[in-house]
Amino acid sequence: MSETDKKWLALAKRWGVLFGIPLLMLAIGIWQWSRADTPISDVGAKIAEYQQVVRELDAIEAQKPGRATVKDSEGKEYPVRLVKQEYLLAIQDLQTQGLNVTTRNLQPLLAGITMAFSVLALLWSALGVVYQRGMGAKALQSREQLLATFQKGRKLLPTYMVVMVLLLFGAAIPLLVYEMMPILRHRNYSKGDMKLMFILGGLALFLLYSGCKVLIDVWKAARKPLENEPIEVMGQTVSRQQAPELWAFVDRVATKTGAGMPDHLVVGLNEGFFVTEHPVQLANGSLLPQGRVLYLPLPYMAFLNAGEVAAVIGHELGHFIGEDTLYSQRFSPIYSATIHHLVAISGGERHEGSWMDILRRPATLFGEMFLDSFHEAVRYWSRKRELAADAVGAQVVSPQAVASSLLRISALAPHVDAALQSNWDRGETVEGGVLGHVRQLVATQGMTDPSEHLDQRQAHPTDTHPELAERLAALGVPISPELLARAMDAQGSQLLQEFGLEQRSAATPDHNAASQALPAAGLDMNASLQDELSSAAAANRSAKLAELRRIAALAKDEVVIYERSAFMVGLFVFLALACAVGGFFVFQAQLHLGVVAGLLAGAAGCAWFAKVFWQDSQSPAMLLQSGGVRLFKAQEPLPWSAIDDFQFSQSNHMLTVTMVLEEGVQPPAMGVGKRRAQFRKKKQRLAVSFKGIKKMKNQAFVELLVDHWRAYHARQELQRMGEQV
Structure with missing residues (x-):
């Protein structure tokens, strides 16, 4: 489609x-x-x-x-x-x-x-x-x-x-x-x-x-007052005294753009380049005074030359010329106010999916349509403003410098993401922290091919960027072999040392006099940022590990589930006896033999159903294992990883468990008819029906099933984070 x-x-x-x-x-x-x-x-x-x-x-x-x-x-x-x-x-x-x-x-x-x-x-x-x-x-x-x-x-x-x-x-x-x-x-x-x-x-x-x-x-x-919530940023401000060369560089770029200087420079490790006039709260809890903020990421600056960094900063300062940041600041309250009203109309999570939601749904749906329409319009103008900002960056240096910076950032992004995730989730650090890890990945694996990322957009806290291919086309710069070669060049730059943001020994063994002349306060910036990131990562990791271990411990043993068929067996036994006794009395009364035959046939049918339900209760209906769930007579389990979600419904002593399977997953043959299990391939839904669960209430069974599923995913996440399971 x-x-x-x-x-x-x-x-x-x-x-x-x-x-x-x-x-x-x-x-x-x-x-x-x-x-x-x-x-x-x-x-x-x-x-x-x-x-x-x-x-x-x-x-x-x-x-x-x-x-x-x-x-x-x-x-x-x-x-x-x-x-x-x-x-x-x-x-x-x-x-x-x-x-x-x-x-x-x-x-x-x-x-x-x-x-x-x-x-x-x-x-x-x-x-x-x-x-x-x-x-x-x-x-x-x-x-x-x-x-x-x-x-x-x-x-x-x-x-x-x-x-x-x-x-x-x-x-x-x-x-x-x-x-x-x-x-x-x-x-x-x-x-x-x-x-x-x-x-x-x-x-x-x-x-x-x-x-x-x-x-x-x-x-x-x-x-509720319309407030702009602060953007939370992990980074540190850099004053003119700490990094005079950096401020002088930004001064020169700002002069060429005519945009004016930012009020604050923030450097960090885990974001891309951006500017904002939103309130900014740093990870250490300090709220920056209101004003223009330019954020500079060290991992990217370490691999861009001066012209490419100037082009990127020129692009970002270009947003001040078009007052893009002010518009973004005024757009945010519209989003938040609309969401507040949607929650008020819908009744929140308490009424989600209830019959009351049916009568509220047209109103909330219209609110969603309003938001979508607003988002499309914002995105339309955001794309135009991004292209205009690219033009400003091109005026500062050249269109080729802007194109080179875009491709080089795209080529480096997978390594930056991998280093951040390694540090954040698994607590892995190498010498030099995230920045050192990025350098190590580039040295061992090389830069990724940027041509694979032409349909991607660069991340930004408030705006939507156009696709990379569209931006290059607007610059009028074709993707030449020379441009790709520069994008994939594994050689880093010395800008961080020149700007006083990193000790020279952290990136290169060259300890010349120039490095000794750098401002002492600036030499520890990368180490200080890494300490801040590692501290936050350790706290996040500790809390996450504790929660994952708790979930993983919910299901340790294999559990066998049997159906509860006593009610259905008793019902059909009673009906069979009633039909048989009725047939006997009709025969004794010498009434029509067809009635007798019908009653006896009914007795036999009810007895057969009683036997079927009794047999159903004698073999396991479900076997909950660490790696998956085995259903009825299946020879192999359905992996927990193949199940995307569960849905449960109950009516007339029957419990139906619907498993939403991942695309392309085919459940194993279960050896039962559609009465007990049915797979709807078009919707990837496997519906399994039970006549209740033996020695267990339905709610307890539902919780047990979901706990095993969650425990599996918790164990997988623990393994991914490098923990012993």
Whole structure:
């Protein structure tokens, strides 16, 4: 399926929810309208009609006192005195305007309210879709229009979603109350009637409560101040006194761009180059004063020459020229405010997947569509601004320098990621820390081929970058052999030493006088950053290992699971005996032999089913092992790694476990029929049915199964982190 087809399919599904749920409510309302009893408009005429019927019944009863009967439209006979009593009660109800009259008159009204609210919900959905599409089109005209349009949309969105929820709740409440009306007209309520009344009434009251709660939650969300949360960055600020050469270099680049200098330079090990005007909080807890921040990553700078670094810094400072960082700062509150409102409407995780979510879903779906539309517009302008920033970098040095820096960063990125992951997850360090590890990987493995990464985007905390191939095309620089050769050159640079960010001995054995002249405060920057990263990694690793060991310990032993078939065996044994005894008495009474044969056949069939269910309970239904789960008569287990997720459902003494399998996985043959296990290849779903679990409640079994699955993945992660399992 092409990307366009997927996009249209996703849109069709969204519209199906947005319009389908109100249409369903409308259909139910129309059906209820067709079932509604005719309202009693002329009470006097109806009383006179019933009194005439009573007189006729009196005449019939006078002919056969105590024995008179009448027939209904289906030919069923009823004693006249009982029918007369019903009419007298109906007359009394009409005279006092009782429940009979009230419920009859309310039914069409309730059905009409359901239909009216459903139609309004449909119109509201259509209005929202039209407005949202128009808003998205306007946002593509300019960034100013984008910001103005979505700021207005952010303010209107809570009201729109609340109205949508209230319209659907307003349709659902009378829909439920309608079904109570016929029950209220009964003279004698059965237990079933009472239960149904409580259920319908309880649901209606709960919907009313939920509607009020939505209003309160959205009101609270709207009152939350729009704040820009600080970006958490692991790094350290570098002052002019610590690294004067670095600041002088940035000064020269800033002068060429005309963008002005950043207020803070932050160097680190685990990010890419970026600029921001968001609040920045460093890993040590300090919050940088408000201003422009330029982040410089040591692992990349160690392999870029001065021209390439100047091109990258020129690109980043180019974002200040177009006020890209300020726009990003103003976009963030729109995201956070919309998410707050979505959570308020949806009720959070408490109602996720519940029946209540069905009525809330059109509203939350529209909120998601709003976010998607906003994201597409932001991405559109972000791509344009990134290309404009590339042009600024090209003016500082040359288009070739920008292209070379992009390709070289892409070629180095896998090694940087590997070194960071090794240090963060496994606590592995080499001499020189992450930076030394990157140098070691490049020396032993060489740079990766950047042509393999042309469809990738560089990571950035706030914006979306275009693909690398698109950026090179915009620069007008073809991917030549010389450009690729430079990108894959394993030779590092001396910039970190020249800028006073690293001891010269850490990268090269050359200890000349120049290295001795470097500022002493700058010599420890790489070591200081590595200490900070290692400390954070150790704390993270310790907490993660403790949690993984706890999960891995949940399932140590092999567990055999048997089905609980006592109920089904007992049921079919009872039915078999009942059929056999019935056949015996029918035979004794010398009635039709066909009936006897049928009862005996029924007894044999029930006995056969009892035997089948008993046999099912004698062999293991599931064997939970360390590496996987063996189902029924399978010769090999289904690996835990092949199972992506579980779904569970329970009804009528049956427990169904649905395993969502990884793409392309085929479960082993289980030696049972579709009654017990069925694999739907198209959806990669394996559904296994159990008649309960022997000596275990279903909830305990579910927890045991999931614990074994989680324990396997915990052990795998421990092994990946270099721990003994």
